[in-house]
Amino acid sequence: MACYTEVQCPACGTSSIKKCGITKQNKQRYHCKNGQCSKTTFLNEYTYKGSAHDVPAKVISMAINGSGIRDTGRVLGISPNTVTNILRSQADKIQHIHPDIEKYQGDKNAQIQLCLADLEAEMDEQWSFVQSKKSSAGFGTP
DSSP: OOOOOOOOOTTTOOOOEEEEEEOTTOOEEEEEOOTTOSOOEEESSOSSGGGSTTHHHHHHHHHHTTOOHHHHHHHHTSOHHHHHHHHHHTGGGSOOSOGGGGGGSSOTTOOOOOOOOOSOOOOSSOEEEETTTTEEEESSOO
């Protein structure tokens, strides 16, 4: 019995693709026939989860919602180094907290008022406890 699975290009969404060989892990490689598509070859199922096309969007979403690097890696099943590399490569797509502040930098008459929003702040991965030495190592005290 034959089974048919429709495969679409993850970049442009078109279904006009063709098979383009296999990888060393026996995964089928596909080629997008769309000339304007940014992704020429892709896999339907990646061996390493960090190579999937939807991972950068998930990493950015988790970073915006306050998840740390190690937490994001653990939830998505990828390395913390991969999370860091994705955040560095996608830095231009991440919007700053106050994007309007840049348009006032050249105006000398502009007055910007900064208010204290919260009295509590959280530091991510800034200190760790060393069990054998019974002391903390890093910034501040725990």
